[in-house]
Amino acid sequence: MSGRQHVLQGRGCAAGQFEGEVVVSRQSFGFWQGLDPQTGVVIDKRHDLCGAMIKGKAFAFPYGRGSTGTPGIFLEAVRNGCAPAAIINVKSEPMIIMCALLAEAFFKVAIPIVDGLDVPAQEALRTGDRVRIDGATGRIEILARA
């Protein structure tokens, strides 16, 4: 990875602060039937992260695949403390933004969402990197490499 930037700039889609580890996927993801809300583990057998724990992490995936039931699973995970704590997309669809808005409204949990980074997360970040995310400004600071 040449030109390793320490700061990535995107669009802030949902406000909130995050500091911690990132999990990076190259595949689109659907929370409905993709995440086990009791454990925070990816259960979609067709997904490259199947078996990975995304609970409490910043979850980077390019696009969402959204059934209208998506917030059902997402908020169940939030309620159980098993949801990702931040989301980074190439493009965030309304369905995923709605999940963060609902988590904030009904469970007082802020999950920052950033999309449209100047360098896509799939190139700029690796699983295990530590980052600081500001969901209001869309700024991601890389604190430490894995």
Add this chain to the structure above:
Amino acid sequence: MYLTDAEKRILDGESGEPQRLALRVLAKLGEACGAERMVEIVSAHLVASSYQIAGEAGIDIYSQLVQQGAKVKVRTTSDPGSIVFARWQEFRTPADYAARQVKIAELLDQMGVIPTWTCTPYTTFNVPRFGDHLGWSESSAVVFVNSVIGARTNRLAAYVDLCAALTGRVPCFGLHLPENRRGQVVFELASDLATDFADHYFPALGYLVGQIVGDQVPVIMGLRHATFDQLKAFGAASAASGSVALYHMVGITPEARTLEEACGGKPPGERIPVGKRELANVMEQMGAFTDGPVDVVGIGCPHASIDQMRRYASLLDGKRVHPNTQLWVCTNVVVEEMARKMGYVETIERAGAKLMVGTCHNDCPLGAWNFRRLVTDSGKFAYYTPTTVGTQCVFASTEACIQAAITGKAERS
């Protein structure tokens, strides 16, 4: 985003906490999606009516809102639940699970939701008109009311639909605006296909279209005729394999009297041809026939109409479902009552089939049955049941589904 004085007062809490919270969610959604203002809606429809979708988080949310005195402001209906309310034991639903669904029913009732428990509310108590703005979820219902009726709704997420119901508003973006309703991808049926278009080709074509267009607006050319139920089956399949929320069929749906009208001007130069081979390929993907026993047959997805109930009754009249096979017909309580009066229910039940009223194979926990093989005429079931029910799926015409239930086998005829 522009907010009216009345909306600002709601955000200040003048209309109570539920409305304040709900409008705040909608305003933030509108800002994230580039809406310039809110639009008032005629009705709402709620997908998180089932315990399978809502879960304990949903019960928390609804309980909180009910405690704060939440009431829906517009006509609002419920999607299928996760149990057959009157006879859940017959479907081997665990008692504690059934109790949680009953709890959701009580909470929705306290907010003033009409307990339709159906994915086809547009046939009974929630019938939109052309041009109406709505706040609906349930992908198969959204695509129907947008495409076949010409009403306007985005695919709302679970609970955002309730925010719309509580405030009577949604942010005005996406399919609420005419410029986003224009057809983007044109499909043209081969002429030999168009003249001989079988009933089960509708869900197959929907499945194929959804796979190709994702969330874009498809236009279908070449169909001469389609019934209400065929349009319902087509849309449900396209909204499952893709995220289609609006389609146009030239000469059939109301915003597509011509190809130009469907595309809002000059149509795209490229047209995707669809012939018998393309349809055969997609039907293989949806669930190819393989010899062997059938555990369960699912028809009535989306929920069966009275016309479909009449058809099932005539196909089952004097027949007997195989003792090792379950034939479950999904419908809502309104159609059930009418079908009972017409004698269809008696014929269907005498043959050994069961009515799955107010839910379906997808929404109901079926782990206790250990089903391995399901046969269906629904494109939506074909897409979801391999995960929701955990079965291998065979896609077939309605006649072949009922034949499979009678013989207990899926065989190419």
